[in-house]
Structure formats: structure tokens, C-alpha cells
Amino acid sequence: MHLYGTSAVSDRGHLTIGGVDTVQLSKEYGTALYVYDVAMIREKARAFRNAFEQENVHYQVAYASKAFSCIAMVQLADEEGLSLDVVSGGELYTALQAGFPAERIHFHGNNKSDAEIRMALDAKIGCFVVDNFYELALLEQLAEEKGVRANILLRITPGIEAHTHDYILTGQEDSKFGFDLQSGQVEEAIQSAEKKSTLKLLGLHCHIGSQIFETTGFVMAIDKIFQYLSTWYESFGFAPEVLNLGGGFGIRYTADDQPIPVGDYIAAMTHAVKRNLSEGMAMPEIWIEPGRSLVGEAGLTLYTVGSHKHVPELRNYLAVDGGMSDNLRPALYQAKYEAAIANRMNETRDHLYSVAGKCCESGDMLIWDCKLQRAISGDVMAVFSTGAYGYSMANNYNRLPKPAVVFVENGEASLVVKRESYEDLIHHDLPLKQAIISK
Numbered sequence: 001m002h003l004y005g006t007s008a009v010s011d012r013g014h015l016t017i018g019g020v021d022t023v024q025l026s027k028e029y030g031t032a033l034y035v036y037d038v039a040m041i042r043e044k045a046r047a048f049r050n051a052f053e054q055e056n057v058h059y060q061v062a063y064a065s066k067a068f069s070c071i072a073m074v075q076l077a078d079e080e081g082l083s084l085d086v087v088s089g090g091e092l093y094t095a096l097q098a099g100f101p102a103e104r105i106h107f108h109g110n111n112k113s114d115a116e117i118r119m120a121l122d123a124k125i126g127c128f129v130v131d132n133f134y135e136l137a138l139l140e141q142l143a144e145e146k147g148v149r150a151n152i153l154l155r156i157t158p159g160i161e162a163h164t165h166d167y168i169l170t171g172q173e174d175s176k177f178g179f180d181l182q183s184g185q186v187e188e189a190i191q192s193a194e195k196k197s198t199l200k201l202l203g204l205h206c207h208i209g210s211q212i213f214e215t216t217g218f219v220m221a222i223d224k225i226f227q228y229l230s231t232w233y234e235s236f237g238f239a240p241e242v243l244n245l246g247g248g249f250g251i252r253y254t255a256d257d258q259p260i261p262v263g264d265y266i267a268a269m270t271h272a273v274k275r276n277l278s279e280g281m282a283m284p285e286i287w288i289e290p291g292r293s294l295v296g297e298a299g300l301t302l303y304t305v306g307s308h309k310h311v312p313e314l315r316n317y318l319a320v321d322g323g324m325s326d327n328l329r330p331a332l333y334q335a336k337y338e339a340a341i342a343n344r345m346n347e348t349r350d351h352l353y354s355v356a357g358k359c360c361e362s363g364d365m366l367i368w369d370c371k372l373q374r375a376i377s378g379d380v381m382a383v384f385s386t387g388a389y390g391y392s393m394a395n396n397y398n399r400l401p402k403p404a405v406v407f408v409e410n411g412e413a414s415l416v417v418k419r420e421s422y423e424d425l426i427h428h429d430l431p432l433k434q435a436i437i438s439k
């Protein structure tokens, strides 16, 4: 059994995380429950930063907060000296409410609204990652209106396919994101941005995909971008001050996933950029945007085992008190996970189960076919590596309240997101109008 970060097994055979007994956590906070190993998040953040320090380049490591955003997480990112990516007014609002320094906030998204751009301009965020010509024009107009100058990166699609699942693949040409490199859109956007006094073009951005386990894709993207950059440098003197190479660094969900040290990505990237620089071109700042790799393995979800169903010769279903409402990834893109019975860690894993959620969808299965300890109703199940895109994709399907989130560190637990109540579920509901009822 693979244990992540500070997880261990106690004398009583209970799974612990951050020095805290998970069975105790399940009693104290209820299930389903997201639990984060804060020490592990810090360790990951430091690994990225140290890798850059070793390469001796100017850099920013921006946490892609869409992976998991709440006030405490944003504050933790700040404590660790990270920058922050937001992709919506809601993520921006969370960051600002958390007191995150605006100058280290980068705003992404392929369809930022008027109101979102205004909000970001008012907050004086550090950088807009402009996705398309519509946004370029809108941002220019709104910045002019407010009499401010906005820092921008242009998001480009370099036409590189990283080896990953289709749903989380974004660097290929046929993508909804970014300016297309091949067809001349990037050059047009650069020249247009450079003419605008209300925009300061810092450089380029690309994000080639997610859950990437090799450095090759990043190096290919850099080589490709520089084929164009060298030409632009010669023909009109454009050299980026910043090159943002996105996120997508792979993590371990199951034994099939074999992540490489984050330093390998950073070294490969910085070397590829250095190797490609034209004579006279200054080394740009390298920015990256890890989401999953900062928080994914640090999180686990605790559930209580409920009903069982045995289909003779076929399958043993084990149902838990959550599912696609707190972890959409298996239903959305067949994501794989590992689990354990947290109160039976010393027992042998000799039972084959499929773990079902409680939502009214046959597709609401968290794990197909996994070997677990023999489980009975009332046992606590831990599903590992749920820290990224778990809580952030959580929903109220079947009107299930969203679980609470707990941070653990040095033997102490603290609640960072309260469990939703039934009252929360109807908070925005309004009664049927009397007039309509009587008709």
C-alpha cells in the first residue's frame, strides 16, 4: 500500500495523516470529509522553488487555484511565496478576501467577462493572460476607461500534444484556448498589443496539458515557440520578458502513475529556453503554474462504508456516503484512484470490491475493482490523492451537501471549510409565487 506524505499507520492499525488519526477525524468532522496534509503541500511548493533557485533564473511559481481554492489554501500559497492563478471572478474574489497580494495574481480564462476584467483591473492584479482577440480589445478598452495600464501575457497554442487524457489536453491546435501559433495569430496579437499604450506585453504563455510525466512535451513546446520567437526578434525586435510554461506536472493516483521529480521539469525547461535564445536576447523570467502537483497527493477523502451488494460471479459493490458529488473525476474522465479501509490498515487486502457512490447514476462509481481489506458497514474508507479537482469540482447533485475540508499539520487538525447544511442547500431558493399557484 502506497502512503502519501506524512501518512502512516498507527499502533491501532489506523491510517494517520499529519500525525492525526483519520478514524478520529471521521468521528469529529463526519464523512464524507476532505483532509489535506499541509506539510506535504509546503514540501511540494518548496521543491518547485528550490529547483528554480538551483537553475539561477528569475521565476514565479503560480499555484493554479482552480485545483483547490478556499481562503486557507490561498493563504497557504501566499505563505509559501507562490503566485496565484485565478480563472474566474469567484476565484479572484476568494484570493482577494484571503488577502493574497494582488500583484502576484494572474488572471486566466478563455471568456473573461466585462465585470470580471473590471474587478481585476480595480484590484490591480499582476497580470492578465489574454486568450483571444476579443479579450485583447475588451481589456484595452476597459483599461483605457479606468486610466490604467494592464500587464499581459498572450496565451498561445503551440500545437504540441502531451500524452494525457483528451479532456485535459490543451496544447494541441484544435483547442478552445489561446492564439494559434501556426496560422499567424500570435504575431498579429503581439503587434497589436505592442501598439496599445494601455497594455504592457510581458511575454507569452502556454499550457500543454495535464498529468504529464515526461519533460519532452515541454521541451518540444519551447523549441516550437522559439522557431517563431527568433524570427520575430530579427524582424521586429520582439523578445519576451516572461515565458509562462503552464502546469500539468503529473502526480500519482495509482501504481500506474510514476511521477518524476519536479526539478527535472524545471531543469529541462530552463535549459531548453537557454539553448534557444537568439544572440542578444535576454533570458526571460520563467513562470510555471502547477495545480494538481501542489495539492493532489496531499489530499485524501474519508467516507463511511454503508451498503453492500453482491452480484454472484460478478462483483462486490461497496457503497460510501459520497461519490460523484465530491469527486467528479471518475465519472467525468474515468480517473483512477486507490483506497484503503482506514480502520483496518494492518489487515490483508484480499477482498475485491468496486466502490460505488450514493448518487442516482450508474456511472457514479469511484473505483472499479480494487483489493481492499474486508470491509463492513461503518468502516472508514480513505480514497487517496483527491486533493486536486475534488472539492473544486464538488457539486450538489441529488442535493448532497458539500463535505467539510480539514487541514492537518504537526498532529493538529483545523477546519478550513465547513460542511454544507441542508439550510445551505435551499439558501437561494425562493418559493413559488402565490399568483402562479392560484392560476
Ligand SMILES: *Cc1c(COP(=O)(O)O)cnc(C)c1O
Pocket (backbone or CB within 6 Å): 064, 066, 067, 085, 108, 207, 209, 210, 211, 246, 247, 248, 249, 289, 290, 291, 292, 293, 388
Ligand atoms: C489547469 C491549468 C493549470 C494547472 O494544471 P495542473 O494539471 O493542475 O497542474 C495551469 N495552467 C493553466 C492555464 C491551466 O488551465
